[in-house]
Amino acid sequence: MELALDLRAQQTRREHRPAPAEQCDDGELLQRIADGDRDAFDVLYRRFVRPVFALALRRLGDRGRAEDATQETFASIWRSAGSYKPARGPGAPWLYAVARNAIVDRTRQRSEPPMEAPDEASPNVGPPEEAERSWLSWRVHRALEELPAHERPLLELAYWSGLSQSEIADFLNIPLGTVKTRTRSALARLADSLEELDDARA
Amino acid sequence: MTREPDFHELVGDDLSTEEEARLRRAHDLLLAAGPVPELPAGLEEPSTTRPSPEQLGQDAFQLLPRRRLGAALALAAAIALFAFIGGYVAGFSRYGFSAQYSVPMHSTGKLAASAKIQVGKLDSRGNYPLRLEVTGLPKLKNGAVYELFLTRGKKVWSCGRFAAGGLGQVKVRLTAPYELKQGDGWIVTKQVLNKPGVGPTLLTT
Numbered sequence: 001m002e003l004a005l006d007l008r009a010q011q012t013r014r015e016h017r018p019a020p021a022e023q024c025d026d027g028e029l030l031q032r033i034a035d036g037d038r039d040a041f042d043v044l045y046r047r048f049v050r051p052v053f054a055l056a057l058r059r060l061g062d063r064g065r066a067e068d069a070t071q072e073t074f075a076s077i078w079r080s081a082g083s084y085k086p087a088r089g090p091g092a093p094w095l096y097a098v099a100r101n102a103i104v105d106r107t108r109q110r111s112e113p114p115m116e117a118p119d120e121a122s123p124n125v126g127p128p129e130e131a132e133r134s135w136l137s138w139r140v141h142r143a144l145e146e147l148p149a150h151e152r153p154l155l156e157l158a159y160w161s162g163l164s165q166s167e168i169a170d171f172l173n174i175p176l177g178t179v180k181t182r183t184r185s186a187l188a189r190l191a192d193s194l195e196e197l198d199d200a201r202a
Numbered sequence: 203m204t205r206e207p208d209f210h211e212l213v214g215d216d217l218s219t220e221e222e223a224r225l226r227r228a229h230d231l232l233l234a235a236g237p238v239p240e241l242p243a244g245l246e247e248p249s250t251t252r253p254s255p256e257q258l259g260q261d262a263f264q265l266l267p268r269r270r271l272g273a274a275l276a277l278a279a280a281i282a283l284f285a286f287i288g289g290y291v292a293g294f295s296r297y298g299f300s301a302q303y304s305v306p307m308h309s310t311g312k313l314a315a316s317a318k319i320q321v322g323k324l325d326s327r328g329n330y331p332l333r334l335e336v337t338g339l340p341k342l343k344n345g346a347v348y349e350l351f352l353t354r355g356k357k358v359w360s361c362g363r364f365a366a367g368g369l370g371q372v373k374v375r376l377t378a379p380y381e382l383k384q385g386d387g388w389i390v391t392k393q394v395l396n397k398p399g400v401g402p403t404l405l406t407t
Contacts, residue, residue, distance in 0.1 A: 035355045035356070036354055036355045036386050036387070041248065042248055045248040046248075049241065049245055049248075050238045050239075050241060051238075053239060053241055053242075053245060054238050054239050057239050063239075063242060067242050067244055067245060070245055071244075071245070074248065079308075079406070079407075133234070136231060136234055136235055137234075137235040137236060139231075139235075140231050140232060140234075140235035141235060141238050144238060155232065156237070156238075158207045158212060159207055159232050159233065159237070160236075160237035162205040162207075164205075164211070165211055165212070180212075180214065183212050183213070184212065184213050184214065184225070187212065187213060187225045187228050187229060188221075188224070188225060188228075190228045190232070191224045191225055191227060191228040194227075194228060194231060195224075
């Protein structure tokens with residue numbers, strides 16, 4: 001009887017144990033960060049540091065300023081994660097808005113002194129096409145961060161280093177068949193991830 | 203300019219029409235997004251994680267733009283030297299407050315207020331002397347006061363109450379009889395006397 005109670009208690013404890021931060025979606029991570037969870041912050045940082053830096057670099061055109069804006073973005077996330085409301089949508093668009101505001105602040109500093117600083121950051125950082133392109137890159141770069149470590153380099157080598165599948169096989173010293181299988185799998189995973197984000201945002 | 207990858211070389215020719223369209227879209231988005239830039243060394247690890255209030259001060263310092271770092275260091279050194287000489291000359295050195303680190307605070311709402319907590323050396327009885335410098339908090343009425351709390355998640359530890367208001371900066375001495383490592387942030391709230399609980403947060407780290 002006591003054993004049965006113990007087992008039940010253990011099971012209850014297991015059920016209430018929070019999932020590892022790596023398994024949380026972006027919104028759950030933000031909620032944990034709002035409660036001061038540093039592990040959640042680390043996971044979120046690793047997921048988003050490249051997309052944030054890429055966005056900042058695209059807008060500011062200077063690595064030093066982009067680095068500053070990236071640091072400010074994450075400091076802001078740490079401070080204001082409590083203002084994220086899951087009911088209003090997933091975490092990625094909220095994080096995009098925080099990053100965009102940090103970058104807008106940097107842009108304003110470059111053209112100081114501002115004649116009339118608005119109370120709220122402008123929702124657009126530039127012409128609509130540029131804003132759309134930035135959002136697109138953000139989603140793709142964010143989705144790339146989710147790929148397994150053995151798949152991501154294949155896409156990077158194929159798309160941005162200009163290597164053929166045979167050259168990638170030589171470069172990574174793996175069979176050509178493996179390169180083809182992993183590349184297709186990576187693209188499928190990327191498509192899933194992008195669809196999930198689109199669905200969540202819709 | 204690197205060669206654009208051939209879609210069919212990447213995915214083969216044996217996909218269903220639907221799957222091919224899905225992968226084609228991911229392929230097009232990858233091309234449109236462009237490469238992910240290489241991260242600078244300074245961003246490889248998160249530097250804004252704040253494990254303890256002690257590190258809060260250090261992290262706030264790390265977040266300064268690098269180009270301003272040298273100027274900030276020089277300014278800090280000049281201020282420290284000026285404060286030391288000024289304090290000594292004025293004969294107040296025996297009451298001196300030796301700050302180990304400082305933590306900036308900012309407003310949580312539209313109030314144009316800010317503060318800085320300077321944390322002194324732990325004394326032999328377990329007290330951390332604090333010096334709080336506040337700007338922009340209005341004078342409170344009806345017996346309400348401000349209160350500084352050390353926080354971690356939903357836990358709070360009171361570090362003392364104070365009044366503010368009027369022009370200029372208000373400086374108050376407070377004490378934290380706690381191990382500061384147990385907290386990871388600070389807040390200033392508005393407290394109504396004789397009303398239990400933590401009031402609305404006006405400033406936070």
